[in-house]
Amino acid sequence: MTTLREENRGRARKMGLIFFPAFDWAITPTHPEREERLLYTKDQIFEEGLMDLPEVEEYKPRLAELKDIARVHFCIPSVESLVTEAHLIAAGSTLVLADAYMKKDITNAFALVRPPGHHSMRVAHGNRGFCNVNNEAIMVEYIRRKYGIRRVAIIDTDVHHGDGTQEIFYHDPDVLFISFHQDGRTLYPGSGFVDEQGGPKAIGRTINIPLPPETPDEGILYVLEELVLPILKDFRPQLVVNSAGQDNHYTDPLANMRFSAQGYAKLNEMLAPDIAVLEGGYAIETALPYVDCGIILAMAGLDYSNVREPDFVPGKFTMSRTMEANIVGTVEYLQGIWEARDELTETAVERAGPFFRRRKNIFYDTDGIQEKQTESVKMCPDKSCPGYMTIDTDAVRGYGMSDSGFGVFVPLFACKRCREEAREEYEAHKTDSRYNYVYFQDKNSDNFRLYSTRMHNERVY
Amino acid sequence: MLIGIDVGGTTTDAVLIDEGKVINTSKVPTDHDHLLECLMSALDEIVRDISPKKIERVVLSTTLITNLIAEGKADPVALIIEPGPGMNPEGYTLGSEVHIIRGAIDFRGREIQALDERQVQNAAAKISERGYRKVAVVSKFGQRNHTHEETMREIVQRTSPDLQVEMGHQASGRLNFPRRSATAMLKVAAQDKYREFADQITKAVSSRNIEAPIYILKADGGTLPLATSVEYPVETIFSGPAASTMGVLALTPPGQTSVVVDIGGTTTDLALILDGVPLMSSEGAKVNSYLTHIRAFAVKSVALGGDSRVRASGDEVTLGPERAGPAYCLGGPEPTPTDAMRLLNMIAIGERVLAEEAMANLGKDLGCSAGEAAQKVVDAAVEKLLSEINGMFLAWELEPAYRVWEILQKEKIRPQNVVGVGGGSLGLVPLVAERLSARGIIPENATVANAIGAAVARPTMTLTFRADTERGFYTVAEDGTTGEIRDRKFGQKEAESMAKKLIVELAGKMGIKEYASEAVVTHSEVFNMVRGWSTSGRILDVSMQIPAGLIPEWTGGGRV
């Protein structure tokens, strides 16, 4: 089996695993994100004895610190009010594994944890698509901060478009975000089209692969082999993260794809992510126990050929000609974008002028919040600087209350000029009565400040 | 009067207890080939002047099964498994005669593939042809649905009536198929020889006119009537460290947190008592190369003892892991930790002059005086024990947890006491205690604490109940009991009262009915099953246990 990444060869193979089913936490008692979600998965992986394998090291979760959340999110009205302990534990689990991975105690890792996070965006007013805070983004920024690495690839293999993760890293040329998912015209959150390619300074660093409903293993593995793996080879990431949703499964109640446990295991074997983090997946009896078993075995470098759903037979699902043509077309188009990314970036920056601006409407399905944003990114003349960003946000809750905020964001690798200008923007807006909250997120100095214009106080994370 | 006898690696220790006081003790050398004789001579020594009628309870620990398995003398067992989907079953290391059968049951006990009965038949024929007399039949998730294991047993018995068959769900009902398979194999492998031993004990004790009930000590520090223990032969392994830990529990104030340090010749056994409850290993015990479901204390064996080899490397000393022989001060060939402690007057055995000579020789290699060399040896021993003890606390803190409250409530625990027991180098105990800012305790009767522990240990038991109201049945993991649930409104209250009823039945089967009322619910959890946005049933998990503890007749605790 060729599952080891080149640089890991020769090292003893051990995958790190955190299993945190949060058996005492639910959004609501009948919500898909409830206590029962990983119950049968627990039965299956414990009955298999996977935790006893010498290739598997089980770790205990810990709570993420509020600062780890603040490094990624502008939480309104505050970090504390947006996260429960369960969210801190899910995020903290990824940090435990990140540390173990970076210290080379393990060769790769899987955070089999809930609640999920990939629909959470930079500004967080509440729960969107079952997510409050973005576990992968929190982990990636923690690792980049603590271990000084720069280039990261996040592959979102959930059936839903990873719109939160995409939005957080949209303007960051050092983070490659690739999401394949069921076509947004047929599924929540209704985004993730091929023309969402990254901000002007990061064109091609966001790759969206919408797939037709009912795409089986063959189609998804084709995308992986023909598009994702070659792009990863070009990009040479220092860390590969799998945002590992399991709702592409053929029995998932919330989506319509036809991926199998064998497909998921094969995907993880081929992709060989350094760290995988569970996202969605709500076929709690028919898919998750088998899919998770397959992923763990594949990541541990073990034989997964005997993992199969009770009703699965090889060849159960096939692709039609039309479907195949559709997928091949998408792959070819995106290959072209990737090839041309440098020229496209140049043109886009030119066209944008000194600041790139866009307006967004964001709907929080779970909490019924309607948010309006205006995002503005400085097109910094320094080529290696992504430029600082500001976001003007206004969120209306169901009962008509409105929360407004102004966030200033300094990327990790920002130039000095951008850092200074961003600071001035923050100070200037502290007296701006249009906003309830003003936020300063300086990843460069790891300094995060939330100012309440009503209370006139500043909270430093 | 209470009697406890612990068979150790080198000596067999016995105590006689009356009204909370140890009134007689004995120590005889252990002869592993003649365990019965050892046990009886240790017993005879303490009851010599006692009327047998006064004896109320006899508890034994035995190394029989430990040695039987370690020496490969247990009966050979073939295995027939029905692994279903999951790991490649070829990857299991469960002996040399393993037959893999098609068929599968899932996590909720539903048949997902019919059992291939023809395959079972062929396997049984082959197994008996190869000369096996014993076989274990185990299905993945067989504890949630016994029918395939029962069919396999019937087919095996029909095909080869000479084969003795053990079913997985009767050995253990806990999750973990490879461990359940190994536990079932070891159980059937050890059962005949254990039964023989139990019969001999019964006869030998009754020939001494002792009519008191006889109990056996288990690896989890609990006792079981000898008569019913034949159903649980493998649970008697590793009862030695369990006896020492129970001894410390008996000899220290209740409810405290202690480190148990049992220093022997070449190894030191460490165990923890947290808030008065001995710490169990989170998974079952490892028996030889087999991971099992056998509940045992979390005991850490460190390769360091009074007779360990001492070497100079530069100006540092290293200790162990091999034995150097008896101490130089006791006529041995080379310096040992015992010599170091003798020279520093931490212990009083052996010739001081010889100890000084040994340390002076070591000092030459280290470039220091005899006294300094002795200090270095002692420091190294203390450092080593400290790092192992801290490692045990850390491992406990880092045990995985699956619920929010478990993560939030677990805090750092530090020991209040470091308690030294056994015959070894107790001089190290106060030094280790000081470094842990704890109280060093060497209880009165420390050298027979193990036998005291056996004498006063109470029975232990667990009950792991799961109900699935949608499918309408419940299971008990410990003995594979299943039954129907017809009440669609069956909830947490009903589950708990059912568990309480079942634990009384289980206690009856184990012969410890009078203790059932001491069982407490340790965990109770409800999962609403939602199918299509409406509740279709519930999964209810209830765990109950009688943790390791002391019988009420013991009134001697906490005098330190």
Ligand SMILES: [Zn+2]
């Ligand atoms: Zn999803």
Ligand SMILES: [Zn+2]
């Ligand atoms: Zn700049």
